[in-house]
Amino acid sequence: MLDLATEDSMDSRSGKSTKAGLQTELKLPSKSTSSSSSQWSSWLSRFFKPKLVPRLVTFPASTTATVANNGLTQSKTPWRSFSLSELKAATNNFNPENFVGKGGYAEVYKGCLEDGEVVAIKKLTRGTTEAQTNNFLSEVGIIVHLDHPNIAKLIGFCTDGGMHIVLQFSPLGSLSSHLHDREEGLVWSVRYRIAVGTGQALEYLHYKCPRRIIHRDIKAANILLSASFEPQICDFGLAKWLPSQWTHHNLPSYEGTFGYLAPECIMHGIVDEKTDVFAFGVVLLELITGRRALDSSMNSLVIWARPLLEANDVPKLVDSSLGDLYDRTQFDRLVYLASLCLRESAPLRPTMSNVLKILRVVDSSNSTSTDPRMFLRKTTFSDNDDEGEMVGLEEEYNNYTRKYMNDLRIHRQIAFDM
Structure with missing residues (x-):
């Protein structure tokens, strides 16, 4: 929808x-x-x-099974x-x-x-x-x-x-309308609940359906809100299922919403679970900042936020409408998860299962698990991944960054004839 x-x-x-x-x-x-x-x-x-x-x-x-008047199951x-x-x-x-x-x-x-x-x-x-x-x-x-x-x-x-x-029907409309079109905005607890619920839906699509499903158009406008502000993903017009033996789809041209598209999708037509993970990262940025994925001048939220994410510059990242009324521990989690989900190299992005492990951590002053960096260090990679492989992936990420930023600007100019 x-x-x-x-x-x-x-x-x-x-x-x-x-x-x-x-x-x-x-x-x-x-x-x-x-x-x-x-x-x-x-x-x-x-x-x-x-x-x-x-x-x-x-x-x-x-x-679904029903019992007819004659006692036979239909x-x-x-x-x-x-x-x-x-x-x-x-x-x-x-x-x-x-x-x-x-x-x-x-x-x-x-x-x-x-x-x-x-x-x-x-x-x-x-x-x-x-x-x-x-x-x-x-x-x-x-x-x-x-x-x-x-x-x-x-x-x-x-x-x-x-x-x-x-x-x-979702009576409260879309997440986009609440973040960008209404003066009152959303309180922090609701934003965090939306992040968790959307993550749960994506984990279900990627790993808990009879077949893996890639949504391909995750965005704030496609996250509807129930009367209790529970998020509901909609619009499966672009969705594709992945057979078990396939690692990804190769598409001749990219489809979706500019501002949420993963770099590998734009440049190579590659679509898999990590495509949705990237888009989820953009949604996290919207929840954190209250900004649109693309502003009226078609400037990318990802490009604007990337240096602030790396510096963990909270004053510039936090939505001004929140003031000081937000949970700093939860905020730090979303900031760190956004930075991971938005990595240009798809293999370096976490799975939605690992994202949810971070989102669901129970706060405890006696536990190091409240530090998302420490927790994800243990969960993003499997036990069979050695340190050398992790370092190699990090080097790939660093080498990829400059090329991606240039390519993204070029694609933005082409898409909007700027």
């Missing part, structure tokens, strides 16, 4: 839209038999061109297939008063279903029919299998009169 706060279509190149003109309600197959994969493939073939089916067939339909999908008339009724015919945001390829409306449930309806609007269908299958084929409290929950979808994705 796209940010519920309005986004500039320039900043995200997801290319995710829908196929207009499908008038048949989706009837999903059951997963209860051994032939579930073939059932799923057969069902898809009824509605979509055969060459597009493999994009979704790899994820068989999820179901299977029921946990998400719904909506008709266009249902979505029109929920949004008052997509009334502009219910419009809550847009991106380059979709519009988002707030809706209220017949049972009273409030939802966010992503109405995909751009692209050719074939591209829309392909992208719809890719996105839905991933999110139907996600089940985590820090990931936006899929309610259902609609292919009647266009492609629509229906998700649980």
Whole structure:
């Protein structure tokens, strides 16, 4: 799902839209038999061109068991297939008063279903029919299998009169809107909770799903907030899964949001878990500083913050709206984690599992674990990594820095014709 706060279509190149003109309600197959994969493939073939089916067939339909009146166990999908008339009724015919945001390829409306449930309806609007269908299958084929409290929950979808994705509504909007568009800002405890929750969602995607998933568009606008300020990652339009035998994807051109893109993605089209780790580092910077990833002059937050991170210059890093009302130990953790996640050399970035080990450390005056540098020294590398290898990686990092900074400026000039 796209940010519920309005986004500039320039900043995200997801290319995710829908196929207009499908008038048949989706009837999903059951997963209860051994032939579930073939059932799923057969069902898809009824509605979509055969060459597009493999994009979704790899994820068989999820179901939950129910007991029918006859006592036999049946299977029921946990998400719904909506008709266009249902979505029109929920949004008052997509009334502009219910419009809550847009991106380059979709519009988002707030809706209220017949049972009273409030939802966010992503109405995909751009692209050719074939591209829309392909992208719809890719996105839905991933999110139907996600089940985590820090990931936006899929309610259902609609292919009647266009492609629509229906998700649980996040009443407080996006992290971006709270950090950058509201005077009151966020208190420190909420910021730290958002960092932990977002990290938990990324760890789930990278290591705890049936298949590794790379989100590829982690940013403040794609982190929604529940009524209790719990973060929920949304918008899986660019997401890709990595087969177990693959180390990364190679893409012909970079996609995503400038300001959050990892250097290896920009320069070489390489995408893996560390791509998301880099973007998470940018989000940490936003939580720390209150600044945008790119300001109105298209200046990079990463470039501005890098020397301050290295110097641990707290007065210049801390969001002025916080004043002195923040936990210094937690602040130091986020500063140090941001510096690690933003390392230009991907192998030197920590995994999300190790990031969470730092975020979850229990404060104790009698423990050295409160020093993030000491803790990560023990966790970033495996027990089999010797000191020589660690030194070699550090040398690679230092040699890479100057080249990266120059390349990043060049790419920024090209991207924005500066």
